[in-house]
Amino acid sequence: MNTNQTVQPxxxxxxxxxxxxxxxxxxxxxxxxxxxxxxRLSTETATLRESALGSLNVPWNHKVxxxxxxxxxxxxxxxSHFFKLPPEAQAGIDxxxxxxxxxxNLQGTAGVVDxxxxxxxxxxxxxxxxxxxxxxxxxEHELVAVYVPRKGLSxxxxxxxxxxxxxxxxxxxxxxxxxxxxxxxxxxxxxxxxGAQRFALR
Amino acid sequence: xxxxxLLGTAILPLALGINALGDPLPPGQVDFGxxxxxxxxGQFVEVNVTSSLISLASxxxxxxxxxxxQVLKGLQLVHVNVIALDDQNRSDIVSRIQAVxxxxxxxxxxxxxxxxxxxxxxGVYLKTQNKDTVQGLVVVVQDGKNQAVFVNVVGDIxxxxxxxxxxxxxxxxxxxxGEQIGK
Numbered sequence: 001m002n003t004n005q006t007v008q009p010x011x012x013x014x015x016x017x018x019x020x021x022x023x024x025x026x027x028x029x030x031x032x033x034x035x036x037x038x039x040r041l042s043t044e045t046a047t048l049r050e051s052a053l054g055s056l057n058v059p060w061n062h063k064v065x066x067x068x069x070x071x072x073x074x075x076x077x078x079x080s081h082f083f084k085l086p087p088e089a090q091a092g093i094d095x096x097x098x099x100x101x102x103x104x105n106l107q108g109t110a111g112v113v114d115x116x117x118x119x120x121x122x123x124x125x126x127x128x129x130x131x132x133x134x135x136x137x138x139x140e141h142e143l144v145a146v147y148v149p150r151k152g153l154s155x156x157x158x159x160x161x162x163x164x165x166x167x168x169x170x171x172x173x174x175x176x177x178x179x180x181x182x183x184x185x186x187x188x189x190x191x192x193x194x195g196a197q198r199f200a201l202r
Numbered sequence: 203x204x205x206x207x208l209l210g211t212a213i214l215p216l217a218l219g220i221n222a223l224g225d226p227l228p229p230g231q232v233d234f235g236x237x238x239x240x241x242x243x244g245q246f247v248e249v250n251v252t253s254s255l256i257s258l259a260s261x262x263x264x265x266x267x268x269x270x271x272q273v274l275k276g277l278q279l280v281h282v283n284v285i286a287l288d289d290q291n292r293s294d295i296v297s298r299i300q301a302v303x304x305x306x307x308x309x310x311x312x313x314x315x316x317x318x319x320x321x322x323x324x325g326v327y328l329k330t331q332n333k334d335t336v337q338g339l340v341v342v343v344q345d346g347k348n349q350a351v352f353v354n355v356v357g358d359i360x361x362x363x364x365x366x367x368x369x370x371x372x373x374x375x376x377x378x379x380g381e382q383i384g385k
Contacts, residue, residue: 115246116239134255136248138239153254155261183261 038072039065041102044129045174048147048163049102051125052170055118059107060170067100091185098176106168115143115165122147122163131161142166155179228278230329230338230356234302237285237295244286245349249373251280259371270370277357280367284375285350295350299342302352303327306340315361315383321346326361326383336360341379351375 041049053060073096080093115138123133126147135146143165153159156178164171227233239246251259260274287295306327307313315326327340336358343351353376359367365380367373 114239114241115243116241119239132250132252133248134250134252136246138243138246140243148252148255151254153258155258158258179258186262186266 034071037069038067041065041067041100041172042098042174044126044131044147044159044161045100045102045172047125047129048122048145048161049104049170049172051122052118052163052165052172053104055121056106056109056113056170058109058112060104061107062102062104064101064103066102067098069098073097073099087185087188091181094181095177095179096175097178099174101171101173104170104172106170109141109168113141113165115141118143118163118165119145126161155183228337228356229331230336230354231279232302232306232338232340232354234281234283234352234354235298237283238291240286240288240291242288242290244288245284246286247282247284247375249280249282249376251371251373253278256280256371263370267370270366273359273363273367274370277355277359277367279354279356280371280373280376281352281354281356282373282376283350283352285352287348287350292347296344299344299350299352302340302342311340317382324379324382328361339364341383343379351379353379 040046077094080090085093119133119136119138122145126133130150131147132150133145133147135144137144143163145163147161147163149159157176158179159174159176161174162172164173237246237248256274256277256279260271263274264271285291285295303325309329311327311329313325314328315324317324323344325342327342328336329338329340331337338357339353339355339359339361341351341353341364343349345351353364355364355367361380361383363380364383365377368375368377368380
């Protein structure tokens, strides 16, 4: 008996439909994640926001929540090379790899803002994520705090998060980037300046 | 099970001991303790510039100001605290200033500058190794009844370089203190 006769031919048509559906589904999910990502803060910046809002314990509503990540800034970087931009502007664009900002309106904060508690809670939350505060300034219920990662910081890999509390506004922001193009442009400027000075001396 | 408990009991203190020994403060670093923002909303400034940020700053300056970049390369940490004094925190901060000064003197720090005028009391302390290498610098200021300042720079730094350091790292209190010491 020939067993080959019992083998069913593969349903290539159905497989193609399944594959197309799967690609469409993955594409849709990626599009949803991508689009919502513009309005979602990164984990560290969200941690900073949660710790501040948790300490304040007042009603709030968000005014702005915007996040441009590596993909969008990458597109901007690629696109910018098709235009003749000043080298400083190009270096600035090349340096930014991600930026985000969240602006929140707070209600009934008069007399209830304890910046010490906010700072202590934010420090604890960020420290758990291995981020340290490098700057903390508080004066009359206003607060500015800047955090950077404990390790892995260099000109090529710069990241920071900022919290600003002023009256009834809370701002949390974050940025990441590669400062090497900026360092390079600064050094080029200095080299030109040095050259000009040497030329002038002759 | 009993054996595991015994083993755990034996290992835990050892592990804690190793952990405590594994991360000692550098010789020039001083722990001032944590300061909290005063409830009355007085001024509070805390700046903690670590080695990674210092090396970042030195990289920016190495072509333009190589001498400044060289100073920055010798540093590991710059820590500044400015605390406004009020009725709630004054006694605590003043006693902490005294405790820090006493602690520095017992740990071999040398008080190299003393400025006492009006109600201001400034003390500058230096920690050296073999009398020629500076390991750290501490400035403790009690400005009357209104303000206290604690500064710790870990690394090879001279008091007369503080104003320059404050200027380059954009730390105004440090610049101000450096200018005061330089007078």
